[in-house]
Amino acid sequence: MKAVILAAGRGSRMKNETSDKPKCLIELMGRPLLHWQLDALHNGGVDEILVVRGYLAESLKGNFSTVDNPRWADSNMVETLRRASSWLEESPCVISYSDIAYRPGHVRAISECKSDIAITYDTGWEGLWKLRFENPLSDAETFREANGRLLEIGGRADSVDEIKGQYMGLLFITPRGWAVINGLLTELGQERVDKLDMTALLRLLLDRGVDIGAVPVEGGWVEADSMQDVRAYEAVLDQDDAWSHDWR
Template identity: 50%
Template sequence: MTRAIILAAGRGSRMGALTTEQPKCFTPLHGRRLLDWQLTALRAAGICEIAIVRGYCADKFTEPVHYFDNPRWAETNMVRTLAQAAPWLAAEDCIVSYSDIFYSAETVRRLAACDEELAISYDPDWLAVWQRRFDDPLADAETFRRHADGTLAEIGQRSASIDEIEGQYMGLLKLTPAAWGRIAALLDEKGAGADKLDMTSLLRNGLALGWRIGTVPVAGSWGEVDSAGDLAAYAEVDFDHVAD
């Protein structure tokens, strides 16, 4: 059975006043919090067991789910937040979601069905999303290349050409216990140096070690809310089929 873990420990300081007194995932979008869109999609995909890893404004969460906590959220990055959910990651397959994104249930289903022990979702039509969010898409977009067999070849570097980018990672992963075991070993090896490790850097480290990382294209609408300006960028997005 697949579980889901939402990584919601960070403050999201680039959101400005929207996160002064509440977690980033409480930001409203189309009449619902980002967290509500995530929970809806995960449950519609058939995932009943969901955990949230809290940090900033932890006391604001009241959802009837399981909770883990990252007490060092202000001084560590997302991979350390992920590690707080180690008991779940070591026990069963888990879908791992950033807390500042929205996506469809079908994307979750496709990711959960991927045969690879570690897999990530990505948007092959990323440019349309980035053009809504940025005057210059290359100011934020990162490299993303796949091997002929569909596994990940490169991720997370800056690129000078849109033509060199095959997609964009969207903040949704699948981990089996075996994949988590490799990640945990890498974190132990890095020690305190892992505190500032972000997810794409983790994936790059894994590629350097020869990990196979599956890639699954997004289905339906999705987006990332990284700043207050992103909210306007999704004004025309169709939210009617998030639970499909």
Template identity: 45%
Template sequence: MTKKAIILAAGRGSRMREMTNDRPKGLVELASKPLVAWQIDALRSAGIDDIVIVTGYRGEQFAPYADRTIPNDDWANTNMVSSLICAAAEIDGPVIISYSDIVYAPSIVKKLMAAPGDTALAYDKDWLTQWNRRFEDPLSDAETFRISNDNILTEIGGKTNSLAEIEGQYMGLLRFSSQTIDAILSVTTEEERPKMDMTSLLMRLINAGHTIHGAAISGGWCEVDSTSDLRVAHEIVDEGQLTLEA
């Protein structure tokens, strides 16, 4: 049973501008609560009792929020995959992996926990509703996402100019096992991991024959990658579309 979560929170979040001058991105506040506190409340409500945060920029500020912290000392020169590898020893069973700039309902965590297989991710079938609020042209940010009828991921992270190639939105919430980490280490090299992003890693796993299951959701979350995203997130919370109700 999944009882542990790892939040990847090493980055500064430069697109948040002056809001991250004195704090990491995960501690920017949404409705008077830091983003990471939203995540922790959702994870605890879903039954997670052990939360680890991988830190970097101003990482000491996360200490009050985590059961343990693990530093990514080279956070300024590496991507999300390196932060994940920093915490590889913590993935000794099924573990929830969360980005630090997303907010989600406990029900999404529970659905991801219930997905089959060693590796799974949550994805939003109704992604375009939120992307239309975030971007004048949703395709300027969206990437390919294809999934089979039995919820097996077949493609992710490619550039596209067609909505037909986007069957959902990867939201930065995954479930990995120790077998997933073994697979990651076998299909990537130590030299390429520092510059590899998560969707490239997932596509590498797919191409190597590793099965990634999808947990489909419809709304109930948001991503805060910029100051304009934060405004949209406040609107979503105010409208009651995002709560921490289980």
């Protein structure tokens, strides 16, 4: 199995912490985020990994393949994904954001999904968001699914009742699924693609009736969007070895 890590961004919310390194090299519990991802992917059954680089690309070298998004500063994550098109055309791929850490079991779970496009979502999201935000609804978005199929994602939520889980930044795409996605991106044109984030892409696909699998997991992952996140996770793990979102 193959995987693609989308690691082109700097991570503006990390502020000066990323002045000399990409966001994926921020350390969490003594290891760069990228190393947590590589280990989880390998232990989850992935044999080959492609890292899509951008900001300070030459700092990302290792036992993985690379391709660059030279327009990383002028585009969004969907354009970074498109730079992996040759891999996505050839083989089913797990797609991972580069600012998350997760258990190998989550990789295995999504790779076993029968849909051509699938995402994982965390049913135990609320505790994690309460740790990260004074008001979880300031960041959490609507999420609905039924019978393993995504129905709604990425809207503004007025109540936790509208949120059945939270998207984690872990996807699965087969060559057939990529053909559908790439056809849509070609139709949209470069200017719109440059502004498109992944959640917006998923919404567009749903609007067109495209089937998207939704794979539930409970805890066992984190998103490090800021140093405040990093410090919060490390503080919890210093006190609670049984924390529900421990990804190790």
